Amino acid sequence: MMLVTNSCLTILGFGCILLRVSIFTFQNDFNQIQYQDSLCSIRAYFNYAFAAILNYSFFIQAFYRYIIQVYYFMKEKKTPSKQVIQFIF
Numbered sequence: 780m781m782l783v784t785n786s787c788l789t790i791l792g793f794g795c796i797l798l799r800v801s802i803f804t805f806q807n808d809f810n811q812i813q814y815q816d817s818l819c820s821i822r823a824y825f826n827y828a829f830a831a832i833l834n835y836s837f838f839i840q841a842f843y844r845y846i847i848q849v850y851y852f853m854k855e856k857k858t859p860s861k862q863v864i865q866f867i868f
Contacts, residue, residue, distance in 0.1 A: 782843060786836045793829040800826060 800822050807816075 782840045789833045789836050
């Protein structure tokens, strides 16, 4: 549940950043402003950062689901000491 919440918050943040960048771009195109804003690089950094966090969040969810499935099926076949060694490696 915590991983899903993390993904939802990241999607919300990424959507807000993307909306803000789109509005800023539309305003500059509408007013035909051609200079680079001083905050443009900061907006781009936040955009890339949220995209990376979103990908990382999806990776963590997939890895967790994989471990749950594999560990659950292998748990019955091995002794506890082998389980710990396999989980570590």
